Amino acid sequence: MSLRNKLLEMLTVAMPENISKGMRAINTQNYTESNIKLGRQHEWSTLVIGLAGGASNDIIFITGNDGVILKSRRVGYTGSGVNAFIYESPIYTGGAQSTTQNPNAINPVTTLSQIFTGATVTATGNLIFSPEYSLGIDSQQAKGSASREIGQEKVLKPNTAYLFRLTSVDNQLEDVTTALSWYEGPIDLPRP
Numbered sequence: 686m687s688l689r690n691k692l693l694e695m696l697t698v699a700m701p702e703n704i705s706k707g708m709r710a711i712n713t714q715n716y717t718e719s720n721i722k723l724g725r726q727h728e729w730s731t732l733v734i735g736l737a738g739g740a741s742n743d744i745i746f747i748t749g750n751d752g753v754i755l756k757s758r759r760v761g762y763t764g765s766g767v768n769a770f771i772y773e774s775p776i777y778t779g780g781a782q783s784t785t786q787n788p789n790a791i792n793p794v795t796t797l798s799q800i801f802t803g804a805t806v807t808a809t810g811n812l813i814f815s816p817e818y819s820l821g822i823d824s825q826q827a828k829g830s831a832s833r834e835i836g837q838e839k840v841l842k843p844n845t846a847y848l849f850r851l852t853s854v855d856n857q858l859e860d861v862t863t864a865l866s867w868y869e870g871p872i873d874l875p876r877p
Contacts, residue, residue, distance in 0.1 A: 716756075716868070717756055717866075717868075720756075720868045720870075721788050721789055722789065723789075723792075723794070723870075724787060724789040724791075724792045724793045725794050725868055725869055725870045726756065726787070726788055726867070726868055727785050727786065727787055727796045727798070727866070727867055727868075727869060728785065728786050728787070728788055728864065728865065728866045728867075729783060729785045729786065729800050729864070729865045730759075730862065730864035731744075731783070731802065731862070731863055732860065732861075732862050733851075733861045733862075733863075734860050735858045735859075736851075736853045736858065736859055736860070736861050737853065738764075738853055738855045738856040738857050738858065739852070739853060739854075739856070740852070740853055741850050741851065741852040741853075742850070742851045742852075742861060742863075743777075743802075743804060743806050743848060743849070743850050744800060744801070744802055744848070744849040744850075744863070745775065745777055745780055745800070745801040745802075745806075745846060745847070745848060745849075746798065746799075746800055746841075746846070746865070747798060747799045747800075747801070747845070747846045747847070748797070748798050748841050748842065748843050748844060748845050748847070749796070749797020749798050749799075749843065749869070750797055751797055751843060751869045751870050751871070752840070752841075752843060752869070752870065752871060752872035753798060753840070753841040753867055753869050754838055754839070754840050754841070754867060754868045754872065755838060755839040755840075755865065755866075755867050756838055756866045756867055756868055757834050757838075757864075757865070757866045758817075758834065758835055758836055758849070758864075758865055758866075759832045759833060759834050759835070759862075759864040759865075760819055760830075760832065760833070760835055760851060760861065760862065760863050760864075761829070761830055761831050761833065761861070761862040762819075762821060762829050762830055762853075762855075762859050762860065762861045762862070763828065763829040763859045763860045763861075764821070764828065764829055764853065764854075764855030764858070764859025764860075765820065765821060765823055765828070765829075765853075765854050765855040765856075766818070766819050766820035766821045766830065766853075766855070767819050767851045767852060767854060767861060768816055768817070768818050768819070768851070768854060769816065769817040769818075769819065769835055769836070769849075769850070769851050769852075770809075770812060770816050770817075770848075770849075770851075770852070771812075771813055771814045771839065771847055771848070771849055771850075772809040772810040772811060772812055772813060772847065772848040772850065773810050773811045773813040773842070773845060773846075773847055773848075774810040774811060774846060775806055775808060775809050775810035775846060775847070775848035776806070776807045776808040776810070777801075777804040777805060777806045777807065777846075777848070778804065778805050778807070779803065779804050779805050780801035780802060780803050780804030780805075781801060781802055781803050782799055782800070782801055783800040783801065783802050785798070785800060794869070796869055798867065800865075806848060806850075809848055810846075810847075813847070814836070814839055815836075817835040817836045818854075819833070819835050820854070829859070832862055832864065840872065849863075849865070851863060
């Protein structure tokens with residue numbers, strides 16, 4: 686049997702009958718939807734009231750044994766904006782472990798990653814991804830920005846500490862929100 690015929694046979698077996706004639710459909714889903722259904726998507730958020738102009742809010746994110754893909758990072762603020770950084774292997778002390786959630790109430794998988802707030806950072810570590818700059822509107826009618834996604838997905842190393850830093854670019858106090866969503870489990874690409 687030729688390679689072409691073998692491939693056609695494999696596709697025929699895998700595809701519903703009459704799909705090529707438009708009589709059937711294939712349902713697909715994105716990774717986030719699949720991750721949530723499998724209980725492997727996790728989430729966390731916080732609100733910082735009165736972040737001083739030029740000051741930073743630091744979050745320590747420690748991955749567990751599994752692969753981690755940061756699916757989204759959302760920020761919102763009431764002032765001029767924030768700069769967002771992710772550093773690898775920071776040096777820090779203290780902090781309180783924060784509770785994380787899972788958007789699947791039927792079969793949630795417990796996260797192995799940990800998030801700490803309030804840690805004292807003495808060295809940021811290595812800037813591992815490109816900084817994100819989020820500037821809001823500043824007019825007589827409004828100031829700030831509603832919560833919006835910044836950046837793109839990031840693949841994080843297992844058993845590694847990361848510093849997620851938001852730095853205010855305002856010269857006055859501003860309230861800042863941040864929300865993280867991540868997948869934890871086997872990373873399917875690239876395949877061996």
